[in-house]
Amino acid sequence: MSDHFSIVSGVSAVAIxxxxxxxEGKPGSGKSSLALAIIxxxxxxxxxxxxxxxxxxxxxxxxxxxxxxxxxxxxxVGIVELPTGSAxxxxxxxxxxxxxxxxxxxxxxxxxxxxxPVLPFDAKAPNAALRAQWALKLHGVAF
Numbered sequence: 069m070s071d072h073f074s075i076v077s078g079v080s081a082v083a084i085x086x087x088x089x090x091x092e093g094k095p096g097s098g099k100s101s102l103a104l105a106i107i108x109x110x111x112x113x114x115x116x117x118x119x120x121x122x123x124x125x126x127x128x129x130x131x132x133x134x135x136x137x138x139x140x141x142x143x144x145v146g147i148v149e150l151p152t153g154s155a156x157x158x159x160x161x162x163x164x165x166x167x168x169x170x171x172x173x174x175x176x177x178x179x180x181x182x183x184x185p186v187l188p189f190d191a192k193a194p195n196a197a198l199r200a201q202w203a204l205k206l207h208g209v210a211f
Contacts, residue, residue, distance in 0.1 A: 072124030072180075081114035081130045082106045083155035087211065088114055088130040089204055090184075091191075093163025098191030100141050102161070105197035107140075112153040116140040123180030127156035127211065157182070158208035161189040161200060174207060184209060 080091040080099040084106070091099045100116050107113055118133040132138065132152040139147050157179060165188025174185040185207045193199065 072122055074121050074123070075118065075133060076121060077118045079119055080116045081119045081157075082111040083114055083130075083153045084111045084201060084204055086155055087158035087204060087208055088155040089200060089208070090119070090130065090157055090160045091163065092160060093191070097163040098196075099163060100143065102163075102191040102196055102200065104140060104142060106200055107150065109197050109201065113138070113140055113150045114152060114154060121157070121179065126181055128179035128182050128184070129154055130157050156209075156211050157184055158211070159204050160184055160186045161191075161203065162186050163189055163191050165189070167193075171207075182209065 080103040081088050082103050091102055093099050103116055114130045115133045118136055120131040120133050122129040131154040138149050138152045140150055141147050167188045167190050174187055176183040177186050187203050187207055
């Protein structure tokens with residue numbers, strides 16, 4: 069594997085209109101459920117509970133992980149297989165953070181050569197998938 073690739077476990081990711089949202093949080097925080105709900109609204113799975121990141125260019129690209137590509141755990145139901153894709157990382161949703169009612173300034177995390185906004189997010193709030201899509205529109209890096 070190239071020095072520009074890294075494997076990140078415990079993170080889920082979906083692609084919406086060519087941009088990736090990373091979903092991070094503790095086990096049981098709702099990462100897979102949120103990813104599934106966003107996929108139900110038309111997004112594509114990148115990875116569940118693990119992703120691969122390519123930082124070789126001027127973007128950080130989220131890719132399916134080699135050993136569990138296409139698999140998503142639906143807690144209490146089982147593991148399903150879904151099509152996967154890849155996309156540049158545009159936003160990180162932090163399920164362990166404390167969401168603000170109206171966030172004005174977001175913490176930025178550098179991945180490769182790109183500063184990615186990190187938004188504290190409540191995955192268990194009503195309409196979480198719709199809210200995640202709006203978060204991407206309002207706060208995500210534009211490519």
